[in-house]
Amino acid sequence: MTAYQKYQLQWMIDHDHPLDELVARMAEYQVDCNELGRVDEIFDEWEYNAGFGGEIWVSYLEWKLNEGAE
Numbered sequence: 001m002t003a004y005q006k007y008q009l010q011w012m013i014d015h016d017h018p019l020d021e022l023v024a025r026m027a028e029y030q031v032d033c034n035e036l037g038r039v040d041e042i043f044d045e046w047e048y049n050a051g052f053g054g055e056i057w058v059s060y061l062e063w064k065l066n067e068g069a070e
Contacts, residue, residue, distance in 0.1 A: 003068060004060055011057040025052060 012022065029035065029046040047056060057063070 004063055007063055007067060008057050015052070015055065017052050021052070025050065 012018070026039075026042055026046045029050050030042050033045070033049075035042050035045060058066070
């Protein structure tokens with residue numbers, strides 16, 4: 001697991017978003033947008049376009065320039 005992945009998980013914990021919500025939100029996004037493809041592709045689209053009701057962790061680049069640089 002990368003440091004950024006750990007950050008994403010900690011972000012979810014800090015914002016009270018359990019893993020089952022992540023899965024449910026991605027499934028809803030897939031149905032709503034008629035997205036087909038691999039799970040990682042759907043995740044990328046969900047992360048960029050929807051997140052948790054528009055709320056999502058910072059991008060990898062932003063994280064790397066700030067928290068990840070520490």
